[in-house]
Amino acid sequence: MSHIGYYLTALLICGVFHEAGHAIASFSERVPIQSSGLFISYIYPGAFVNIPDQYLLLLSPFRQLKIICAGVWHNVVLYLFTLILLGGGLKSILETSGWQTLEGNGGVSVVQVRSQSPMAPHLPVSSVIYQLDDRELEHNILDWNHFLLDPQGREKPHPGFCAVINDDDDDDDDGKKLPSTLACCEIDDEYPFGKALNASISCFQDFTSSMLDKTPEHLSCLPTIQVLGPRHPERCENDDECSGQNMRCVTPYTPSQSGQVVRVYARMPDWTDQSDDQDKVFVFEGELVDIWESVKVGILQPKYWFLPASLPHRSELMLRYIIYKHK
Incomplete structure (x- = not known):
């Protein structure tokens, strides 16, 4: 309509x-x-x-x-x-x-963001989304559509992310995670983001474990932005590659299609406040098709604010x- x-x-x-x-x-x-x-x-x-x-x-x-x-x-x-x-x-x-084309440079230009979308306050019109998770949008809208619409278009983030794990608070005497601390990992179609009351945390699993391995010792509830929000997070393939103490190599645990976690890398328009960093990273939680439906994109970006x-x-x-x- x-x-x-x-x-x-x-x-x-x-x-x-x-x-x-x-x-x-x-x-x-x-x-x-x-x-x-x-x-x-x-x-x-x-x-x-x-x-x-x-x-x-x-x-x-x-x-x-x-x-x-x-x-x-x-x-x-x-x-x-x-x-x-x-x-x-x-x-x-x-x-x-x-207008200038993004063909050859990669990325898609934001044309319109639905006002009800949680991304509306963060993605101004004419900003350029150049990466989704670890997928660089080299082929512009083709990669954008493939990542968001094709079930096979999105792969598990590789490598993982170094995150601080407070084992003292989360483990019992046998070194296993206490069930009460893993409410965020109780994920199903009814609770795609888990049952934790704290919306700022998400479920992560050890990078070396498989998606089918749901045992508590491989899962952790961690602050989403702290782990995924930095522009240049510390990446890893095993725990030994993490530099800090009590750090573990993890990756988002997202078994429900309605509770996906995706990092959106965007570059703000040239005419925005130059005192701020022009490159931003946003973390979206939800169904990937919601991004495609609420954010309209193109391959042409205006050079001037009044266009x-x-x-x-x-x-x-x-x-x-x-x-x-x-x-």
């Missing part, structure tokens, strides 16, 4: 262009037009040109056919012109008008609906 405006506008554009063909052909054949205009039938928009039959019948069959077929011919021209724009013409026009970031996206979407209408 969010595209209904594009669809109806495409109908109107195609209808006006079609009827304009009849009108121009009539004018060229010196046939007067009785009336013309636009109409809306319920929500359906359209256009019309009324050519008197008595004038049309005075023409030769070929000249009559020229007027009758002019609307279809105009639609063919509009279709071909739209194909050219979608094939690279629109991109070239925008690049000469103040509307959504113009390339909206223009391409309108052109695609015009193509769809002709098909």
Whole structure:
């Protein structure tokens, strides 16, 4: 339903262009037009040109056919012109008008963020998302879609993360984790983030353990931002590679598809406050498709703050609906 405006506008554009063909052909054949205009039938928009039959019948069959077929011919021209724009013409026009492409540099430009999304306060329009977890978006939207939509597109983060484990508080006399301290790891479809009351902690498992290994000694409840939030966290493949004491090599434990944890690396627009670090890392918890649905992205980024970031996206979407209408 969010595209209904594009669809109806495409109908109107195609209808006006079609009827304009009849009108121009009539004018060229010196046939007067009785009336013309636009109409809306319920929500359906359209256009019309009324050519008197008595004038049309005075023409030769070929000249009559020229007027009758002019609307279809105009639609063919509009279709071909739209194909050219979608094939690279629109991109070239925008690049000469103040937008820059991210092709070759990687990443996707944020066009719009749904206001209800938890990412809305953190991702300004025109910022560039260049990495999701350890996947660099080298192929732009292709990698973006593959990571967020393809169940096989996301792999376990590799290597793991060095995190401080307070074994004294979490272990019993036998060195095993106490069940009461692992409420965040009680994850199922009903509780995709675990049953812990503290929303700032998440479940992590030892990097060397398998996803099927759910024994308490391999799981830990740790502060999410502290482990995953730094731009350059200490990475590891085993505990010995961690530099600090009481540190363990861990990775997020996310058995539920609704409770995934993903690091989003983004670069803020050039016109934002330069006193702050332009590169940010956000940690998103939830279903990956929610990111895809709430954050609209493109491959063109405006060079200046006053250019509307959504113009390339909206223009391409309108052109695609015009193509769809002709098909």
